[in-house]
Amino acid sequence: MSGGVHSWLVIAPALQYKQEQKSRRSRIEIFFPGFWRPANRHVRPEECCVLGRNENGLTMKPLSKIRTDVVGSLLRPKHLKNAYVQHEQGKISAEELRQIQDDAIRAAVCLQEKAGLDVLTDGEFRRLNFQDSFAASVSGFDPRRSELSFIEKLSREGKPLHRDPSTLEGGAAILRREPVSQKLRLVRNLPLEEFRFVSQVTGRPAKVSLIGPDRIVQRFDYQNSTSVYWSVDDFIADVVRIERQIVRSLIDAGCRYVQIDAPSYTAYVDAASLDEMRKRGEDPMKNMARSIHADNEILRLFDDTTFGIHLCRGNQRSMWHREGSYDAIAEMLFAGLRHDRLLLEYDSPRAGGFAPLRFVPKDKLVVLGLISTKVPELEKIDDLKRRIDEAAKYIPLDQLALSPQCGFASDAAGNLISEDDQKRKLEIVVETARQVWGTAG
């Protein structure tokens, strides 16, 4: 009898866990029909390696498990900013600007190599804004002005660590929603141009970031676009088609790590953004489910490539534009996204605690964005290690990695820190990772 009770004590929690999993499964099924079917991936990303050259010759490195990471953008050097302006004023040609960009990218690569990062980027020096990965490549959408002077004017009034005043109108982060003028068409493949160059000037793996469908659709004025796209679904299908085309070209060129920039997912926990959606008669959770599905479609069948997805709450010129912890969306988002690496902002109380990390499935890695690109103060390694330990209460240490919380310059204006601060912050990512996991660098 006592044995029976004992068995029940062992079995009961297991049954309860199974029931919880079942109800979690049915909740997720509402948003992702067929989600629990086996993923159509023939090879797990952690089994895949990428050929990358190092000082000792060829070596194999699985990018899905690297411990150090960067979100993408770096501070534009002064001479590069001057070149943007000179080009806008017609004083230098596109070719002259490109050569100045090339030189600046070589220096940015050198900076990241010396810091010892496992993966690097071109600093997004060919973009004025991180969203140019799509906007500068596709016709029919996004007629934003994109001169440096306009960008700097837009954020000049803001104060570091405050809400970006340029986004306050209407209360949400999206400044303007734009209608499309014609069906989207890939007219220039900027991410491919970026990868081709950066991969030529480094022996380390280079990654490329691409703005995801969620932000694109949040900026899409569908009410005034019905003559071109009869529904939002119709529009997103085209976004996905074009982004798959870009990803395919990157993979063909040798890229093995693609990052989707998805800052807008935090709209689904930000009160002002939720209000905007509801005012338009939209169901925010349906919007989010649609975006997760679109994000997953982009990487479907690209099995030998590591995919990351980056979430944050705004970064322009050391400011922010959204607030709210991951709690309310963590289960649906972390379980729903099929990306290998979740690059999550965690440098301020606006991001909340680590408890939502318990929803991250075992085959994913969370890159903790603990080092702030918004302030010059250098984090202390002991504090970073304490925060990593705190996160490891909710997810195994082996599923964690480290990076800055965002880029250093989401647009060319850049955050209010110096290039020296940036260098020290990159170095501390590597040194902390080395002390925690012993493998970085």
Ligand SMILES: [Zn+2]
């Ligand atoms: Zn970010």
